Amino acid sequence: MKEIVFDNIHRKKHFEFFLKMDQPHFGLTFLIDITSFLQYIKREDLPFTASMVYILSYTANEIPAFRYRIRGEQVVEHELVHPSFTVMTKVSDVFSFCSVPFSYSASEFILRTIKKMEEMEYNPSFEDEEGRDDYLFMSAMPWISFTSVMHPMHYHPVDSVPRIAWGKYEKKEGKVMMPVSLQAHHAVVDGIHFGKFFELLNEKMKKPEIFFKENELF
Numbered sequence: 001m002k003e004i005v006f007d008n009i010h011r012k013k014h015f016e017f018f019l020k021m022d023q024p025h026f027g028l029t030f031l032i033d034i035t036s037f038l039q040y041i042k043r044e045d046l047p048f049t050a051s052m053v054y055i056l057s058y059t060a061n062e063i064p065a066f067r068y069r070i071r072g073e074q075v076v077e078h079e080l081v082h083p084s085f086t087v088m089t090k091v092s093d094v095f096s097f098c099s100v101p102f103s104y105s106a107s108e109f110i111l112r113t114i115k116k117m118e119e120m121e122y123n124p125s126f127e128d129e130e131g132r133d134d135y136l137f138m139s140a141m142p143w144i145s146f147t148s149v150m151h152p153m154h155y156h157p158v159d160s161v162p163r164i165a166w167g168k169y170e171k172k173e174g175k176v177m178m179p180v181s182l183q184a185h186h187a188v189v190d191g192i193h194f195g196k197f198f199e200l201l202n203e204k205m206k207k208p209e210i211f212f213k214e215n216e217l218f
Contacts, residue, residue: 001079026183027148027183029148029179034205036208037055037208040209053100060197066081067081068160069161082099084100084138085138096124100116135161137163138164139166142167142168146167146179146181162184
């Protein structure tokens with residue numbers, strides 16, 4: 001982890017402008033073509049949720065801004081950020097948080113995630129580790145093909161953990177499309193970073209066999 005100092009005057013003003021806002025988060029929802037991704041994980045017998053969390057976490061970690069966190073008037077950059085995502089349980093009709101340490105190794109992360117998801121089915125948790133901000137908060141809503149999402153959150157003290165959500169996928173004009181929503185603190189993440197996330201995610205979804213092979217898939 002290292003401290004980030006905005007030396008550029010305009011960048012510093014940008015940070016201070018959004019830091020003072022009562023509601024400084026902004027969000028976008030876009031459709032991703034997951035046709036090739038779905039075909040690949042079915043062929044390789046990989047679980048959808050663990051694979052999706054892996055690919056979203058990998059993409060976010062590639063972009064430094066998604067690893068920035070605000071602490072008072074200071075900004076730090078984590079070397080890695082880790083997914084904390086929602087899973088349904090067998091003991092209640094509401095979800096559990098499921099936090100998994102991220103690894104760039106696909107096999108290591110997916111196996112670890114499968115095990116943790118199984119644990120959460122009967123021993124749900126509604127707490128993330130206090131004092132940590134190296135998370136990526138993720139939500140799965142497979143029942144709805146949404147066009148926007150608003151996440152509940154605290155604004156004081158400042159919460160700069162990005163939110164990522166995905167919804168129900170549907171076949172449209174021969175392609176399988178899935179909504180993905182991003183939400184982030186505007187003082188550290190801008191529209192250009194959302195655009196880069198979409199670009200990188202789209203590349204992985206179009207050629208999943210190359211992406212997973214390069215990252216030691218089993």
